[in-house]
Amino acid sequence: MTTIDLNADLGESFGRWTLGDDEAMLDVVTSANVACGFHAGDPRGLLRVCELAARRSVVIGAQVGYRDLAGFGRRFIDLDPADLVADVVYQIGALQGLCAAAGTAVRYVKPHGALYNAVVHHRAQAAAVVEAVRRVDASLPVLGLPGSLLLDLAQDAGLATVTEAFVDRGYLADGTLVPRGRDGAVLHDPAAVAARAMRMVVTGEVETVDAVLLRIHAASLCVHGDSPGAVSMATAVRARLEAAGITLAPFVAVPG
Template identity: 65%
Template sequence: MASIDLNSDLGESFGAWRLGDDEAMLDLVTSANVACGFHAGDPTTLLNTCRAASERAVRIGAQVGYRDLAGFGRRFLDVAPADLTADVIYQIGALDGLAQTVDSAVAYVKPHGALYNTIVHHRDQARAVVAAVVAYDPTLPVLGLPGSVFLAEAEAAGLRTVAEAFADRTYTPAGELVPRTEPGAVLSDPGLVADRVLRLVERGEIEAVDGSVLHTRADSVCVHGDSPAAVAMAAAVRARLDASGVDMTPFV
């Protein structure tokens, strides 16, 4: 039987500003990439998200990013490696502390936004993130894009690597995410998204923006919590996979 983990970026509300429906998403996903306060999220939001995840036995991941609340962590920052390592340790530790107060803990690490995309190729920053995870807890798995230098550096450092695919994002023919600044980068049709995920899980294929077929593997599939119709998309994906006999289970 095929199996897959379904994850989503959650805990991204800030103060009076509400973003996404964490409670609804937590009823559908098996892993939650919870913001750590640098790109989004305030302490109360993060604690509440961790509590809701713990109540549902959803795994909690630290979604670490650049210190960029104004840009939602989607702008590249030329951070010195030593500073980036310290920033990532700080974020993992903060979220882990909150999670432990609600009978859970950080179970993995996933970079967010611009940091995620930067360390596909930027080896110095990739090594800085890896160094942070190794320093904090070398048993923590890391999520990343297949073929990225981040996963290569993580594997070389002895970390468990988890290949991730995106349900609601389009891909270039090279297997990278189409930048959000380009038209068609984000998908919003729940039926289309569900079809893409099932094809990926069953056949290891996903269609690029030029119509070519990419062959890849994924241990986890992400549905962004802030995407249009995020809950509807996650529900459609879950229903399609359940109907096809795919086992929905956390990777850790």
């Protein structure tokens, strides 16, 4: 029987500005990429998400990003690597504290937005993220795009790596994501997204925006929590996979 993780980006509201339905998503996903306050999230809201996740035994990962609240972390920043190391260390540490207060812990790390895209090919920034994780806790797995420099360097550094696929994002033929703002970058139809997820898990394939059949291997599937209809898409994905006998479970064990 096949097992797959289902993750979503959560904790991205800020003050009176609400983004997504974290509580509903936590009833569906098995792992939560929780913001760390740099690209999104405020302490009170992040603590609440950690508490809700702990009650549901949803695994929490630190979703680290650029210090860019105004741009939601989706703008590339050419940081000095030493600054990026410190920024990532700071973010993981902040979320570790919130998780400890909620009776849980950070169990993996995933970059967000523009940083996620940058570390696919930007060696200095990928190395900085790896160094930060290694210095905080070398037992934390790194979640990222298959074939990315981030995962290659993480493996070289002795870190565990986990590959993921995006059920609600368009792909280019080289395996990278279609830049936001371009046609086909973001998918919204729950039935289409669920069928796409099923194909990813069962056949290891995804059709790119250029109609190229791309081979893909992933231990985790991502649904963006900030997308309109995110809960409906995640629910449809889970229902479709479970109906096919596929088990949904986090890629890291939750201590019993």
